[in-house]
Amino acid sequence: MKKVINLKNKLNLFSDYWSPRVIAEMNDYQFKLVKIKGDFIPHKHDNTDEVFIVLEGVLKIEFNDKIIEINSGEMIVVPKNEIHKPYSDKECKIMLIEPKNIVNTGDAGGSLTALNNQWI
């Protein structure tokens, strides 16, 4: 606790896609960094909203009713219980904020399900 966390330095510590790394904890919430490229699986989280802050690149999220594009320096709150499919044509670097122990693939599961609590 009480240490400075440099986002760029943390991003340099890993290179795999769709595998969130935890950088901080606030109460029961975690701050995670993730690099993405290509398509994720459509899924939803029944009990929680989820925040995406784009640090570099362009994140697209396909919802049932529209596709939203989030650029570097922008954020979005994905409401709980809404099916969403994150994707990105090129590498995109994101900070996620969500409760501890959320499964990244939500209700969908599958091979893109990542381990939780991978601290860097």
Place this chain on the structure above:
Amino acid sequence: MKKVINLKNKLNLFSDYWSPRVIAEMNDYQFKLVKIKGDFIPHKHDNTDEVFIVLEGVLKIEFNDKIIEINSGEMIVVPKNEIHKPYSDKECKIMLIEPKNIVNTGDAGGSLTALNNQWI
């Protein structure tokens, strides 16, 4: 909900110091932008951690045991129940993440106490 929030655009909407503006809500938490300059009052929050992400400038936080400097692109988790005094020599732009309805001056109160739920 489900709208893109551009941090720089939101920062351009206000200019007063020490007066957090809410830009997003995730479950029972709020994301706030605040501009600071000069000294804040030493205070603590008994029941919650608090996250500061520095978007521009340099934030300093004086704790009982040390002073920590947080630069642009860096963040810190201030642990609950720890007295901290944020300050900055020059204007500094920050994103705060904390539970709804937290009083900015914590246990200290005083003239720097800001209104909550000032959305922009």
